[in-house]
Amino acid sequence: VLLGYHWSSRELEDDLLVHKPVVRWGAEEVVHWLGQLGPWAALYQERFLLERVNGRLLLTLTEEDFAKPPYSIANGSHRKAIMVELERVKALGIKPPQNLWEYKAVHPSKSVFLLYALKSSPRLTMLYLYLFDYTDLFLPFIHTICPEQEEKKELEDVLAKWLVSV
Numbered sequence: 001v002l003l004g005y006h007w008s009s010r011e012l013e014d015d016l017l018v019h020k021p022v023v024r025w026g027a028e029e030v031v032h033w034l035g036q037l038g039p040w041a042a043l044y045q046e047r048f049l050l051e052r053v054n055g056r057l058l059l060t061l062t063e064e065d066f067a068k069p070p071y072s073i074a075n076g077s078h079r080k081a082i083m084v085e086l087e088r089v090k091a092l093g094i095k096p097p098q099n100l101w102e103y104k105a106v107h108p109s110k111s112v113f114l115l116y117a118l119k120s121s122p123r124l125t126m127l128y129l130y131l132f133d134y135t136d137l138f139l140p141f142i143h144t145i146c147p148e149q150e151e152k153k154e155l156e157d158v159l160a161k162w163l164v165s166v
Contacts, residue, residue: 016105017033018106021055022094022095023056024055025054027053037082043078044078047070047072051070059086062083063083066079066083103140103144110137
């Protein structure tokens, strides 16, 4: 019963960044977005807050900007991770859902379908989504619950370069 109430409740969803266009983010929301990238991002949250980086400014920043003061992100991997996530945000105009609760906030009716269909017959539901709702529901759902791992992508890039050189 509690899960059903929480599932149907929209109390805290107004605070989620998935509902708000990036250009309307304030400095606190940018810092919150940065913090969701991982525990390593906590090193940079104070710098972003001191510079009052809002959504509009965030969209203009480049990897070179992150390397120089006032951001001074010396770790290249951290800069790259921020840029990858920033490109996703730029492409969508909003923060993409990164967990099932954010996915539910963005797609409430589809989420209810998933809740009941996956519970009663998960394999059949996934087959249905794959065959009939691939781009609108299947791919976003899969990417939300199984995010792409950077290590695997880097390995694929190395293998592709190696195959091209051979």
